[in-house]
């Protein structure tokens with residue numbers, strides 16, 4: 001929307017002034033997404049969807065490296081299937097969109113638009129598995145799910161969202177637990193290495209478990225406003241679903257046994273995470289590994305004569321760069337270079353190359369980093385190597401900066417009063433002891449609106465005392481207010 | 484399902500005896516897909532879905548080469564939006580699945596599970612477009628759609644299927660028509676070059692147009708039983724949707740004008756096409772470019788000593804091949820080599836490499852082609868080049884064979900009686916003149932159950948006389964009974 005782009009660049013609320021308004025301005029202004037006429041559902045615009053495509057490519061490769069294959073299961077799930085696992089249906093029922101009519105007929109049984117696919121997939125696994133030789137089954141699917149939400153926020157909470165859901169079936173409880181933890185590690189490394197988002201891997205407390213799970217693991221990240229974002233989850237179901245769906249197999253020892261299942265998912269929420277972890281007052285900063293455009297070229301000229309020279313120089317740059325980078329050359333003539341700088345900064349392109357008459361004369365370009373605005377002239381001959389180095393450096397710097405922010409916004413507290421003081425002023429993670437009781441967990445939530453985000457896998461020898469009751473703590477946990 | 488695989492290999496009905504039964508046996512036996520507990524909906528199993536992933540990769544690259552970008556629009560569409568274009572709603576209404584409840588509340592307006600996305604996308608375009616500078620918009624989405632079907636067949640007709648739908652918006656009628664034809668050509672080249680399926684590109688008759696289209700184009704293929712399959716369509720909407728959704732823009736001349744739109748789609752039906760065009764009595768034959776496994780290695784040994792040597796030889800083969808091919812090495816020990824041959828033939832893997840003690844001695848492998856069963860010994864040193872040549876040759880041979888079959892099953896007819904004779908005995912395409920009247924088209928359909936599949940773009944100078952009324956023909960067309 002070139003005709004309005006000059007306006008939107010200026011209309012971004014400052015991040016420091018109003019984080020929520022800034023977030024919406026950036027999402028809409030950078031054309032990542034838009035509201036739709038369907039209540040609670042959003043449109044993923046091409047620039048936002050391109051980030052998701054890059055996420056899919058990188059994460060899918062990580063899945064496949066662990067033996068996972070993709071498949072696709074029906075969108076609609078008969079109510080009776082959803083009801084087979086008691087906790088599961090109880091957890092999701094209030095969020096289900098129901099199909100009651102097909103064509104002109106009323107259905108005998110209503111169908112849920114999938115809120116998640118355990119039920120339909122487990123039903124198929126019970127049909128497919130006969131013997132231990134059929135195990136493990138390691139299937140993932142990329143799709144969308146619908147969960148009826150009243151209070152929505154672009155990318156972070158919508159009535160429909162895109163995600164992947166992996167579902168595995170194993171011959172033993174140990175193997176299922178191992179897979180659950182393996183996928184947690186896949187998410188951790190993906191989030192940290194590809195999205196430059198530092199995360200804390202660990203367990204959810206029983207009260208925060210996925211409906212039907214024996215154990216839910218999470219990778220938890222801290223956003224730029226000091227609130228937490230659950231960035232992916234991995235669930236160990238033990239034999240709960242296998243029993244509900246009668247998934248049995250003939251084991252090596254000739255006995256018929258129940259299988260053990262897991263599921264694990266990451267959604268387009270993580271795009272919200274990218275925005276909130278890396279963005280600044282000028283807009284988005286997208287980590288190079290998932291940036292739809294890694295390098296944007298902006299030409300600068302005053303005279304027609306210069307224009308010709310600059311365009312020829314850009315042709316040489318194109319040739320030198322080949323397809324080593326995701327490159328965009330902004331030749332639009334109705335905008336000034338200054339506007340273009342603002343626009344591509346808003347869109348978070350990691351590197352900008354400015355090409356003016358002086359650069360033509362020097363057979364060089366001016367390279368500007370989005371993350372720290374460092375500017376340097378680079379000879380054309382060095383450009384490929386310099387861009388590779390710079391993109392790698394930006395990727396690492398974004399991670400380091402986010403990690404430093406998180407460390408500076410993680411506070412060890414010893415009382416609920418101290419915790420409240422931190423939450424209201426400094427904001428961030430509260431690292432504290434917990435006795436393990438539901439009562440203390442619920443009381444802290446009630447008093448502070450902060451929940452236990454994660455019980456980290458890495459625990460100190462002595463977890464100290466419970467922040468709420470003062471009794472001996474079982475574990476150290478991270479509390480935070482969360483998205 | 485190794486425990487049952489020995490059975491299913493033997494249970495494939497012969498293609499020549501019962502084409503429909505053969506088709507189902509192959510789809511289920513090769514584990515491409517399965518029935519689900521949801522009426523009319525199927526499960527895409529990993530092996531079938533992997534074909535779709537390869538189709539997506541190749542077709543998506545062809546789209547992007549023409550400037551198309553991907554996005555994602557909501558799954559659910561308010562009824563009022565669907566009603567905006569009169570023909571469109573009339574065409575799809577009988578097939579819509581309706582969501583009437585969200586969570587525990589009844590919705591004020593029911594929502595259609597998208598049968599296609601023109602309505603929701605046009606609504607967004609009307610919001611996004613202000614000026615000619617915003618045009619064209621070239622967006623595609625990969626998703627699933629739901630169309631309530633009573634009579635279903637795996638891959639060919641199901642209540643939910645996977646597809647892509649492209650939707651473009653242009654400043655002029657000419658540009659929209661050009662895009663419609665460009666995408667038709669993308670489909671033609673994709674189907675012929677990547678899926679090895681020869682197609683006839685052309686128009687649909689007015690009675691077979693997509694609801695709301697000014698012109699529908701199709702690429703039509705002939706299946707192995709002589710029935711036709713519409714393999715992709717491209718629709719020119721003129722300004723029909725722009726008027727219904729009030730999509731206007733300020734043109735260069737300062738006037739406000741309606742836009743012109745197109746849409747175009749290809750679905751998982753084409754996997755049915757691959758099966759029915761290339762398969763034989765032994766099962767699938769998958770064109771190398773989309774085969775999930777291009778090369779399967781089957782070891783052969785009798786003694787433990789041989790086994791050791793063969794496995795070492797296979798390690799050398801793996802090293803030589805690197806990741807130049809989609810390779811699978813079948814080391815399972817509970818099946819004989821003979822069973823494996825049958826199983827991988829059923830699964831349509833283009834090339835099999837047999838590795839026995841004699842091959843170890845010769846530093847070679849035995850290469851067997853799936854399409855013609857040609858067998859030859861290949862020295863390890865030549866293997867990469869030979870495989871590249873062989874896969875390219877199989878790809879071409881499959882196309883040539885299918886084209887020859889189609890040519891041999893295309894009959895020029897001059898009367899409906901002659902046409903019936905051909906349809907009942909030889910089967911295939913009927914190439915004949917048509918006067919252009921709805922009456923003749925309907926009468927032929929009534930009398931023969933064959934429809935006009937396509938009015939080919941390439942027309943002879945003199946189309947002769949109408950096959951039904953004997954008047955001067957306007958065009959030559961292809962009739963066929965179709966899926």
Ligand SMILES: [Zn+2]
Pocket residue numbers: 434435436437440466467468469470471
């Ligand atoms: Zn306590």
Ligand SMILES: [Zn+2]
Pocket residue numbers: 917918919920923949950951952953954
């Ligand atoms: Zn006629």
